[in-house]
Amino acid sequence: MISVYSHLNMNDVDDKDLILHSLKTKKEVLKPLTQIQICPECKEENAPIAVYCVKCDSLLPQTRPEEIAKILKENQTLQARVEHLEGRFETILKMKYAIACERQ
């Protein structure tokens, strides 16, 4: 019996099966959660979108401009959604205030 919550999908089961039958290695199956960039100069771990190393300021070779552009575009989209929701929230607060004033 599993005493801790565990979420498995068919890909997890397939991967375990492939490892069990030596068709894949654990290293091939286990994917990193984020694509950390390792600095070639000092071996420091850097954020996926870092252009320069945080430790030695070297230019990181794995920096992909298209990925940075994609992340920036997603951030702009999220910012626009937050601003839209803030505007709607303010409208709701004004309506609530107006209703409260009418009742008095």
Ligand SMILES: [Zn+2]
């Ligand atoms: Zn470095």
